[in-house]
Amino acid sequence: MSNKEIKNSKRKLKSDDNDDDDDEIWSKLSREQIIRRCKQLEKHVEQLKNTIIKKTDNESNEKKNKKMRPFDFSKHSKRHIFLKFIYLGWEYHGFVVQETTSQTVEDFLFDALIKTRLIEQRATSNYHRCGRTDRGDTEELNYVQMLNGVLPSSIRCIAWASVPDVKSARFDCISRSYRYYFPKANLDLHRMRQASIDLIGTHDFRNFCKLDITNTEPTFIRRIDNVTIEQLNIDNDLNNSNSGYE
Numbered sequence: 001m002s003n004k005e006i007k008n009s010k011r012k013l014k015s016d017d018n019d020d021d022d023d024e025i026w027s028k029l030s031r032e033q034i035i036r037r038c039k040q041l042e043k044h045v046e047q048l049k050n051t052i053i054k055k056t057d058n059e060s061n062e063k064k065n066k067k068m069r070p071f072d073f074s075k076h077s078k079r080h081i082f083l084k085f086i087y088l089g090w091e092y093h094g095f096v097v098q099e100t101t102s103q104t105v106e107d108f109l110f111d112a113l114i115k116t117r118l119i120e121q122r123a124t125s126n127y128h129r130c131g132r133t134d135r136g137d138t139e140e141l142n143y144v145q146m147l148n149g150v151l152p153s154s155i156r157c158i159a160w161a162s163v164p165d166v167k168s169a170r171f172d173c174i175s176r177s178y179r180y181y182f183p184k185a186n187l188d189l190h191r192m193r194q195a196s197i198d199l200i201g202t203h204d205f206r207n208f209c210k211l212d213i214t215n216t217e218p219t220f221i222r223r224i225d226n227v228t229i230e231q232l233n234i235d236n237d238l239n240n241s242n243s244g245y246e
Contacts, residue, residue, distance in 0.1 A: 047100065050100055050101050050102065053101075053102055053103075054102050057102055071117050073117075073120045079162065079165075080126060080162075080163055080164065080165045080167065081143070081160055081161060081162050081163060082160065082161045082163050082167070082169055083143065083147075083157055083159075083160050084157070084158050084159040084160070085105075085109065085155060085156065085157050085158065086155075086156050086158055087105050087154055087155040087156070088154040088155075089105070091103075091152075091154050092104055092105050092108075095129075096129070097110075105155060106129075108151060108152055108155055109151070109155070110122055111150070112147050112150045112151045113125070113147070115150045116146045116147060116149075116150060118143070118146070118147075126165070128168045128169045128170040128171070129169055129170055143157065143160045144157045144158065144159070144160060175225070181232065184231070189229055189230075189231065192229050193229050196227040196229060197227075199224050199227055200224050200225070200226065200227055201223065201224065202221060202222070202223040203221070203222065203224075204220050204221055205220050205221075205222050206220035
């Protein structure tokens with residue numbers, strides 16, 4: 001037997017010994033401990049995946065940025081506009097940018113805004129869930145077509161409007177309407193309607209919020225004017241282009 005074969009045999013024996021130790025450790029765990037451990041491992045794997053995705057995205061962006069000709073934003077004027085988007089949310093981990101994932105709607109929106117040179121970076125874009133840069137004060141660019149050309153098919157820009165610099169999509173909003181669609185399954189619509197009545201009115205909704213430690217003056221008081229729960233009429237609702245708003 002050659003020296004190489006001996007080393008490979010020793011390495012295999014060592015690996016087998018480690019497997020035996022692992023088996024012994026797992027065999028001593030209770031069912032609850034095993035489940036808890038599996039959940040911890042799943043969470044760790046998910047974090048590693050997100051880290052790899054972000055690293056890959058950053059490396060990819062660095063390569064693209066090296067190939068792209070530098071764009072001098074100082075030579076172009078700026079103006080404030082509103083952009084209206086619709087999206088199918090099940091492919092994403094929520095709308096707002098998060099530290100633990102790059103698969104949020106905002107991640108893709110900012111990628112598109114930066115690729116199309118409509119903004120230089122988020123920090124200077126005057127973004128309130130949107131600022132942009134264009135080539136002239138009177139020149140009208142096709143913002144919708146530009147953004148949809150680089151956005152995923154499940155995120156669409158559908159409208160834009162020029163607004164004063166002081167206007168904020170967040171703080172000047174009078175009200176918001178949301179529509180949530182659920183598979184019918186075994187949902188009890190009658191009981192859901194009864195429970196939704198308790199949400200109407202002005203309440204403290206802190207138990208429904210994800211706490212933001214960077215917000216030094218959080219407010220949890222909100223007013224819900226109306227809640228309706230009804231079975232979807234596909235012909236009427238899905239063919240209505242304004243079905244996301246009331």
